[in-house]
Amino acid sequence: MTRPNRPRYAARLNAFKQLSPGSDVLDWIAAAGQVEGLGAADLNYPDHFSKHGEDSVASVLSKAELDLNGVAMRYYSEPAFKLGAFTNPDPAVRQTAIDITKRGLDACARMGGRVVTLWMGQDGFDYAFQMDYAEAWDHTVHAIQEVCAHNPALDIAIEYKPNEPRAFALMPDIGTTLLACREVNAANLGVTLDFAHVLYADEMPACSAALIARHSRMIGLHLNDGYGKRDDGLMVGSVHAIQTVELLIATLRANQTDVIYFDTFPDMGGLNPIEEARTNIIMTDRLLDVAESLSDDPELAGAISRQDAAISQRIVARKLYGS
Numbered sequence: 001m002t003r004p005n006r007p008r009y010a011a012r013l014n015a016f017k018q019l020s021p022g023s024d025v026l027d028w029i030a031a032a033g034q035v036e037g038l039g040a041a042d043l044n045y046p047d048h049f050s051k052h053g054e055d056s057v058a059s060v061l062s063k064a065e066l067d068l069n070g071v072a073m074r075y076y077s078e079p080a081f082k083l084g085a086f087t088n089p090d091p092a093v094r095q096t097a098i099d100i101t102k103r104g105l106d107a108c109a110r111m112g113g114r115v116v117t118l119w120m121g122q123d124g125f126d127y128a129f130q131m132d133y134a135e136a137w138d139h140t141v142h143a144i145q146e147v148c149a150h151n152p153a154l155d156i157a158i159e160y161k162p163n164e165p166r167a168f169a170l171m172p173d174i175g176t177t178l179l180a181c182r183e184v185n186a187a188n189l190g191v192t193l194d195f196a197h198v199l200y201a202d203e204m205p206a207c208s209a210a211l212i213a214r215h216s217r218m219i220g221l222h223l224n225d226g227y228g229k230r231d232d233g234l235m236v237g238s239v240h241a242i243q244t245v246e247l248l249i250a251t252l253r254a255n256q257t258d259v260i261y262f263d264t265f266p267d268m269g270g271l272n273p274i275e276e277a278r279t280n281i282i283m284t285d286r287l288l289d290v291a292e293s294l295s296d297d298p299e300l301a302g303a304i305s306r307q308d309a310a311i312s313q314r315i316v317a318r319k320l321y322g323s
């Protein structure tokens with residue numbers, strides 16, 4: 001059970017693929033439902049609707065006792081998207097991407113979801129002299145404006161990432177993402193912060209969260225971990241436990257996010273995804289305990305006000321590891 005005032009937990013459904021050869025999204029939802037403590041799910045659009053209609057997916061979600069948090073857009077259906085979705089040089093392809101996104105919003109709304117996440121991995125470049133950067137930026141801002149206006153009741157979240165699959169993403173970090181939010185100027189637009197992406201962007205997660213709270217909204221939070229060299233998708237707190245606690249304190253204080261999504265990759269190392277999800281929940285529960293105990297700690301607040309890292313590290317270590 002989720003404790004009062006704490007975010008609910010959701011898991012990456014594609015993580016459950018390896019449980020059974022030939023399985024599909026309905027099987028993955030059913031598997032996620034076996035993990036005590038998961039209360040929500042996000043669906044990829046249009047991928048997760050390629051074989052089953054909305055009613056079938058909604059029925060299995062209900063049986064698994066999972067609410068639909070929202071949908072994450074995936075621009076794979078058109079080969080031309082490899083050269084960009086919102087930044088594609090062909091206006092017809094750009095419009096196709098916008099139309100697919102609008103259909104994703106419609107599906108999300110019909111199924112009771114609240115958030116549509118834009119991960120624009122294809123929108124970038126690989127070479128110098130490949131892209132008119134200002135023009136591509138304009139196309140992206142206008143596309144997001146059109147998407148946000150399609151259904152103002154739904155939240156739209158930009159999930160930034162430095163690169164992959166393109167060598168350079170158009171929105172690689174918190175600064176450019178917040179600049180885009182400012183230019184789009186839509187009340188229902190905000191940011192999804194992915195912990196491994198933030199490390200990959202050479203940022204401190206809690207600092208990025210503070211900037212989001214100052215200039216926009218943190219609509220989504222993806223917890224995972226990594227070594228900062230790529231999008232590792234490791235289990236929560238397995239490498240950067242202290243940084244995760246600091247991020248959770250910032251998240252609790254901002255009170256903008258009510259779902260924590262475990263964007264982890266057990267399939268990459270052959271882990272059992274059910275056990276991996278259980279470990280994510282156990283670790284996040286523990287780190288949230290620590291975050292709550294430190295959030296109003298006067299000794300820690302005093303050390304931070306003096307920028308006394310020696311004292312602040314000792315205080316956090318006591319909570320994490322015991323005296």
